[in-house]
Amino acid sequence: xxxxxxxxxxxxxxxxxxxxxxxxxxxxxxxxxxxxxxxxxxxxxxxxxxxxxxxxxxxxxxxxxxxxxxxxxxxxxxxxxxxxxxxxxxxxxxxxxxxxxxxxxxxxxxxxxxxxxxxxxxxxxxxxxxxxxxxxxxxxxxxxxxxxxxxxxxxxxxxxxxxxxxxxxxxxxxxxxxxxxxxxxxxxxxxxxxxxx
Ligand code: HEC
Ligand code: HEC
Numbered sequence: 001x002x003x004x005x006x007x008x009x010x011x012x013x014x015x016x017x018x019x020x021x022x023x024x025x026x027x028x029x030x031x032x033x034x035x036x037x038x039x040x041x042x043x044x045x046x047x048x049x050x051x052x053x054x055x056x057x058x059x060x061x062x063x064x065x066x067x068x069x070x071x072x073x074x075x076x077x078x079x080x081x082x083x084x085x086x087x088x089x090x091x092x093x094x095x096x097x098x099x100x101x102x103x104x105x106x107x108x109x110x111x112x113x114x115x116x117x118x119x120x121x122x123x124x125x126x127x128x129x130x131x132x133x134x135x136x137x138x139x140x141x142x143x144x145x146x147x148x149x150x151x152x153x154x155x156x157x158x159x160x161x162x163x164x165x166x167x168x169x170x171x172x173x174x175x176x177x178x179x180x181x182x183x184x185x186x187x188x189x190x191x192x193x194x195x196x197x
Pocket of ligand 1 (some may be wrong): 032055058061062063066080082083086090097108134142149186
């Protein structure tokens, strides 16, 4: 069987597995949740800002602080909402959980949107390029596929190596030499057409 098809089946299997877990299951584990590759308060972007302060106090209640750079700008509002669902569910059993008021919610989401990376739009032509599958495979297990344009070509090698080290630490399949080359190639290539074409 083609390797890419095998990978796709694995992803679908994982999605199915997680969609079946119930609120009760994770409630038991809350407090033991560790967000991988999180940050300490003084490593936050704009640490003195109001957004950072709110993020720190509300988002560190159930787990360590995730990096505000680990999701795309577009994904953060949805992730935020999911966290509010967790908070509402848990608040019943644990009155210590504080839920931000509307104005604070807006501040936190604005802070996350400001610091998240730019995702590659679902309609981008780049997604049709033959190397795109490998990028989606190796990157989207943790977050959206980034738009290649936002970093200078020469920075992608370092970023991809950092991400590969995260994969390794999590016990995930590491990129082979040729996978790594393909992924960096895709991200660092200067395209001749505009993305909106
Ligand atoms: C009431 C408890 C609770 C609060 C408060 C909370 N989280 Fe979470 N968070 C969880 C649970 C449970 C998980 C693991 C399940 C999951 O991924 O949804 C999690 C996982 C995560 C993850 C890793 C999964 C992913 O989407 O990448 C991120 C990032 C995250 N939270 C961000 C936040 C942010 C930002 C806030 C503040 C707005 C926040 N959390 C507040 C309970 C909470
Ligand atoms: C195991 C989880 C994981 C995987 C897989 C992963 N990332 Fe990340 N990514 C993160 C985390 C955590 C952060 C935030 C911390 C950081 O930037 O080191 C992040 C941040 C980023 C950022 C923002 C960096 C910045 O400085 O603003 C980019 C761009 C990125 N990842 C690209 C990629 C690419 C490209 C791939 C696939 C080759 C990938 N990621 C795979 C976890 C992952």
